[in-house]
Amino acid sequence: MRYSGLKVIAEGLFGNKGWTPAWRNPSPKSEYDVIIIGGGGHGLATAYYLAKNHGITNVAVLEKGYLGSGNIGRNTTIVRANYFLPGNSEFYSHSLKLWEGLESDLNYNVMHSQRGLINLFHSDGQRDAFVRRGNAMINQGDDAILLDRDGVREHLPYLDFDNTRFPIYGGLLHPRGGSARHDAVAWGYARGADRRGVDLIQNCEVTGIDIEGGVVRGVQTTRGAIRAKKVGIVVAGRSSQVAAMAGMRLPIESHVLQAFVTEGLKPVINHVISFGMGHFYISQSDKGGLVFGGDLDFYASYASRGNLPMVEHVMEAGMTLMPMIGRAKVLRSWGGIMDMSPDGSPVIDKTHVEGLFIDCGWNYGGFKAVPASGWCMAHLMATGEPHEVAAKFRLDRFATGHLLDEEGTGSQHNLH
């Protein structure tokens, strides 16, 4: 069923009886050409682009819970292309372009809103770093505008400009940055993949990977064995467990990242804003809730809930930057399990097993990456060659020294 404004009106007139489920709920077949493990954003997008770009439709996505139950449905939804390292820059630029055409491509409203992202800076050194980043973004063909203090004040009059400890020197405005509705991205890709023939199998946990003579043959699941010619591991925070089924030890440590949302308020914050002192970023959802977050809890964890010190840090940083939010009540907080890599950048690569591929290491920034990750993982699985915009996301780059350390802090797990 194609969605359209006309359809909404027609259904409204006839009691909304004509809507059908957005995707089928099939039982697994005994064999597929391609199996994608993990029904998060990246897994669903991979399946969608395998079908759409490469005509490979005999595909199953195996999800242990329900579609979108992982990080794709629990992130702070910031979408941006403001990276500067060659390797990252072209990838996120490609992703943002896909975002810009996503809704018409998927025939699904993912509520992508390019409301502008402003990264604040608070010292001369930070200004220099942002000038450099802005130039890299412009060189990549994306957009960046340097705002001075008055420029920031025009956009964000409610910030605390009198703060003497962390004075606001200016900000880097990325007009095409913004946010999207996280669940809708999973649902849109799921529906698009299903419509092209992909089987989305929920409540199906992969428990083993079958390998014969160095070649992948299929997987073992809680719903039986399924054979496949190619298998993609796309399980975010659970990457280490699934890769271990193929005898691999990954450069990944899983950490919890928390997020917070307030009660619904009238429109007050029109941009996505990040504080340059202390970790804090905020936007307002279309429902009115202020959605904000900070840094990792900073120790390896698989508990989808966080610890108090980071809650305090985030609240303090928010109050320092924009005291007005102190009136809002926090409704909920939650955590998601992030697949942290030593240099903070992802992996889209083959493995030592023929036919087995892996897409992981998204750290806390994998939402914006969903379209390009799916695009590039599908390209790799279909053609056997890395896509040019993801060519540097090698699994062995830590051993070979070809790091993608965007923050320049070093290649060590506890530094990103």
Add this chain to the structure above:
Amino acid sequence: MRLTCPLCGDRDRREFYYYGAEDYLHRPPEGAPLADWDNYLHLRDNPAGVTKDLWYHEAGCAQWLVVTRNTVTHEISGVELVAERKA
């Protein structure tokens, strides 16, 4: 979360700096093959369950600790001094 430091007792998580998996205690000898260094620095078991990792009692006795804990439940089942393990 609280950790019970063998020297300082039950202390708040804020006093500790997290370093990473106990792999850091097994530094390869000089001249070891590249793969050993990759294992030591980057590759991790990253278990969902019981793990051992290194913490530094930064705001306390300044000792390095090996903490045995569950990454799913946050339960702590042991804290040892690195200095005593090596002795």
